[in-house]
Amino acid sequence: MVAHLLRLKLTLLRNSLRRSTAQLVGVVLGGLYGLGLLSLIVVGLILLGSQDLELIRTILVIGGSATVLGWIVIPIAVSGIDMTLDPARFVTFTIPMRQLLAGLVLGGLVGVPGIVTLIAALAQVITWIRYPAAALMALVCGLLAVLLCVVASRFVTTAVSSLTGSRRFKDVNGIVAFLPLFFLGPIIAGLAAGFQSAPGFAERLADVLAWTPFGALWAAPADVAAGDPGLAVVRLLIGVATLVVFLFLWGRSLSHALVTPAYNAVTKKAAGNLGWFDRFPATPAGAVAARALTYWFRDPRYAASLVLIPLLAVLFFISGGGVGGAFAFVGPIAAFLLAFSITADISYDNTAFSLHITTGVSGRDDRLGRAAALLVFALPATLILTVVPLLLAGRPEDVPVLLGLALGLLLSGTGLSSFVSARYTYNVPLPGDSAFKTPPGTNFFAFAVQFGALFVTLLLALPEIVLAIAYFVTGNDFLGWLTLLVGVALGGVLLVVGIRAGGRWYDRRAPELLLAVSNNR
Amino acid sequence: MSSLVPPPSDQDNPHARPGTPALSIRGLAKRFGDKVAVNGVNLEVPSGSFFGLVGPNGAGKTTTLSMATGLLRPEHGQALVHGVDVWQNPLEAKKLMGILPDGVRLFDRLSGEQLVTYAGLLRGMDRATVAERTGDLLRALDLTNDAGTLVVDYSAGMTKKIALASALIHAPKLLVLDEPFESVDPVSAANIRDILTGYVRSGGSVIVSSHVMDLVQRMCDHVAVIAAGTVLAAGTIDEVRGEGTLEDRFVELVGGRNTTEGLSWLRTS
Numbered sequence: 059m060v061a062h063l064l065r066l067k068l069t070l071l072r073n074s075l076r077r078s079t080a081q082l083v084g085v086v087l088g089g090l091y092g093l094g095l096l097s098l099i100v101v102g103l104i105l106l107g108s109q110d111l112e113l114i115r116t117i118l119v120i121g122g123s124a125t126v127l128g129w130i131v132i133p134i135a136v137s138g139i140d141m142t143l144d145p146a147r148f149v150t151f152t153i154p155m156r157q158l159l160a161g162l163v164l165g166g167l168v169g170v171p172g173i174v175t176l177i178a179a180l181a182q183v184i185t186w187i188r189y190p191a192a193a194l195m196a197l198v199c200g201l202l203a204v205l206l207c208v209v210a211s212r213f214v215t216t217a218v219s220s221l222t223g224s225r226r227f228k229d230v231n232g233i234v235a236f237l238p239l240f241f242l243g244p245i246i247a248g249l250a251a252g253f254q255s256a257p258g259f260a261e262r263l264a265d266v267l268a269w270t271p272f273g274a275l276w277a278a279p280a281d282v283a284a285g286d287p288g289l290a291v292v293r294l295l296i297g298v299a300t301l302v303v304f305l306f307l308w309g310r311s312l313s314h315a316l317v318t319p320a321y322n323a324v325t326k327k328a329a330g331n332l333g334w335f336d337r338f339p340a341t342p343a344g345a346v347a348a349r350a351l352t353y354w355f356r357d358p359r360y361a362a363s364l365v366l367i368p369l370l371a372v373l374f375f376i377s378g379g380g381v382g383g384a385f386a387f388v389g390p391i392a393a394f395l396l397a398f399s400i401t402a403d404i405s406y407d408n409t410a411f412s413l414h415i416t417t418g419v420s421g422r423d424d425r426l427g428r429a430a431a432l433l434v435f436a437l438p439a440t441l442i443l444t445v446v447p448l449l450l451a452g453r454p455e456d457v458p459v460l461l462g463l464a465l466g467l468l469l470s471g472t473g474l475s476s477f478v479s480a481r482y483t484y485n486v487p488l489p490g491d492s493a494f495k496t497p498p499g500t501n502f503f504a505f506a507v508q509f510g511a512l513f514v515t516l517l518l519a520l521p522e523i524v525l526a527i528a529y530f531v532t533g534n535d536f537l538g539w540l541t542l543l544v545g546v547a548l549g550g551v552l553l554v555v556g557i558r559a560g561g562r563w564y565d566r567r568a569p570e571l572l573l574a575v576s577n578n579r
Numbered sequence: 580m581s582s583l584v585p586p587p588s589d590q591d592n593p594h595a596r597p598g599t600p601a602l603s604i605r606g607l608a609k610r611f612g613d614k615v616a617v618n619g620v621n622l623e624v625p626s627g628s629f630f631g632l633v634g635p636n637g638a639g640k641t642t643t644l645s646m647a648t649g650l651l652r653p654e655h656g657q658a659l660v661h662g663v664d665v666w667q668n669p670l671e672a673k674k675l676m677g678i679l680p681d682g683v684r685l686f687d688r689l690s691g692e693q694l695v696t697y698a699g700l701l702r703g704m705d706r707a708t709v710a711e712r713t714g715d716l717l718r719a720l721d722l723t724n725d726a727g728t729l730v731v732d733y734s735a736g737m738t739k740k741i742a743l744a745s746a747l748i749h750a751p752k753l754l755v756l757d758e759p760f761e762s763v764d765p766v767s768a769a770n771i772r773d774i775l776t777g778y779v780r781s782g783g784s785v786i787v788s789s790h791v792m793d794l795v796q797r798m799c800d801h802v803a804v805i806a807a808g809t810v811l812a813a814g815t816i817d818e819v820r821g822e823g824t825l826e827d828r829f830v831e832l833v834g835g836r837n838t839t840e841g842l843s844w845l846r847t848s
Contacts, residue, residue, distance in 0.1 A: 326724055326725050326727075326728055327725070327726070327727025327728050328723065328726055328727050329692045329714070329717065329726030329727055330692075330726075331690070331692075331727055332692065332693060332696060333690075333693060335693055335696050335697065335700070340706035340709070341700070342701050342702075342703055344700070345700035345701050348697075349689065349693075349697055352688065352689060353686075356688040356729070357688050407686070408684050409682075409683035410683065410685055410686045412650055412680055412683045413685070413686065413697075413698060413701070413745070414701065415649060415650055416648065416649070416650065416673065416678040416680070417673065417701040417702045418669060418670045418673035418674065418702070419701050420670075489684060489687065489688075490731065569649065569650060569651055570652065572650060572651075576683070
């Protein structure tokens with residue numbers, strides 16, 4: 059039975075590669091990247107063996123703890139990261155619990171993260187080669203730690219799977235769980251600063267982690283090497299106890315999950331609240347705008363971009379060192395990203411787009427509505443994010459030039475997006491998925507369209523960019539005001555051109571667009 | 580029940596020519612790669628008829644209806660709605676048609692009420708009419724209590740019903756319904772049947788695809804049997820079924836029944 063589950067996992071992996079060559083190329087490239095990373099880790103671990111005991115211990119404990127933590131946190135952050143052996147799919151089969159657990163653990167090891175972790179854990183044995191007793195301990199502890207990674211990660215996935223049945227949880231989680239990743243840069247920077255300012259910081263961190271379930275197993279070999287086998291046994295026991303507790307919890311939540319299908323509690327709501335549909339004009343374009351704006355708040359794939367914009371300001375504030383640095387440029391950059399965010403609008407609709415075809419909406423109305431929904435909040439957001447940082451920095455004289463740049467990027471970018479989303483479709487996360495889930499069949503074409511659009515946006519805004527540079531070089535106020543004028547005028551013209559061109563393409567090729575998006579399921 | 584739904588309107592359809600069939604499909608054909616999905620289908624749906632399109636899975640029903648409604652561009656042939664060519668004059672044709680496609684998503688982050696309103700506004704109707712008809716449709720389809728719930732949280736049957744409401748909002752002259760009864764509970768199915776019967780009686784035309792023969796035999800007055808992308812038989816129900824039931828005739832036409840005595844181990848006695 060265990061062998062069956064393993065073979066199932068391997069077959070799933072192989073069949074997913076068979077689906078398309080583009081995907082295979084992607085996997086091969088990803089595999090090469092992983093392989094490069096892995097060889098760096100292995101070489102690093104081997105070289106680490108020549109360092110002094112304290113440093114080896116610090117690095118292994120911190121790195122090991124981070125690995126265990128990663129196995130626990132990442133599956134929650136990326137909901138449905140690897141549900142090929144989702145326990146829910148085994149509900150109708152009578153598989154003894156022990157065998158199911160063993161099969162799922164081994165299944166969890168098959169796959170890039172599992173193999174990388176396993177090899178790194180084995181390489182860690184070589185690190186301890188100068189202390190044979192410690193190396194033996196490292197072998198035992200390393201294997202146990204890998205087991206702990208898989209079991210803990212499986213437990214967390216199973217435990218939240220009852221929650222993830224609820225749509226609301228999925229929606230919120232898809233955005234919130236991403237935040238730590240977004241702030242990974244500042245967090246790492248903070249940790250690095252800590253390491254630099256206080257030489258003992260890393261050692262103290264390792265000391266603490268060594269007593270936690272995350273680091274105990276990684277610290278035990280160091281205790282042996284330091285000549286304290288008693289302490290090593292205590293740490294080993296902590297690790298084993300953790301593993302047993304997680305196994306027990308996982309077994310319980312799994313047997314619970316197997317008899318309790320995910321249930322989505324829904325509160326009934328009566329009629330009467332039309333939301334944005336009451337606030338936009340009762341025209342086809344107005345209806346499209348109301349629908350699109352509703353989606354900006356209700357669909358996690360759109361809401362994610364909405365959340366990221368203020369975060370971007372915070373990030374620029376932190377990493378730019380307050381109001382003086384990069385923070386001043388957050389407006390134009392936010393405008394650029396906002397305009398770019400609707401380049402895949404029809405791809406995001408998926409086959410729901412058929413309603414636009416059956417009702418005979420004109421391309422102009424479709425394009426206009428979607429652009430309007432974006433600009434309704436993107437214009438004020440761009441104004442605030444451009445003006446406020448400059449006022450805080452005490453640079454009101456720079457407002458015209460950066461506002462011109464921001465508005466130029468926003469308007470011409472929206473125009474370009476209006477054309478691109480009608481012209482090109484590519485695979486995006488499906489409705490209901492997390493915004494950060496990589497859709498299957500993401501290929502070179504999708505990247506080409508996105509990078510092409512980014513590049514062309516910059517090209518379209520080139521006059522504003524050149525004027526802005528000229529302003530900052532010469533300091534001539536006139537150039538600043540000219541940037542504002544050109545940004546608004548040229549941006550406005552390009553917006554109209556983009557909506558018209560996109561609308562014309564839409565009118566001719568709407569059924570083909572539907573066919574293209576329906577291939578993404 | 581049927582009085583709650585707007586009757587098909589004549590005044591805002593100047594392009595419809597009286598006396599022409601509600602839907603006329605002429606030689607529609609479509610290939611996907613090497614596979615011929617629809618191979619020159621001809622169908623006449625007479626004005627005022629309740630037309631059933633039956634066929635086994637993968638027969639080309641959905642592909643045919645998609646091409647007839649402007650959702651999928653045909654390789655050959657044409658489709659006329661009350662004499663208006665769907666692919667030459669799409670906007671005029673779409674005004675005459677209400678379409679319930681099968682297997683497509685809805686804008687399911689809208690509430691049921693918002694979705695029906697959206698369908699009405701997209702067709703350029705005014706706000707007051709849309710609001711009035713949305714209320715009527717939700718009542719007729721027994722969705723009033725869930726009007727404010729998001730469609731994504733609806734059951735499969737409720738989702739079908741709200742999609743049907745979106746197809747009815749503009750009082751079309753022809754309804755094209757692809758599998759309208761799939762996963763709909765018996766009570767709702769009976770309600771929908773009443774609505775459709777009343778709609779036909781007041782002058783509208785309906786074409787439904789289904790693979791529930793019994794339902795088609797009781798509900799429709801015309802039927803076409805389609806298999807492997809070709810029409811095998813078409814006409815009034817009585818013409819097509821002859822002496823037997825529609826189901827017998829269907830199996831006879833399509834074939835593929837297993838007459839051998841398999842699965843002997845499955846018998847429990």
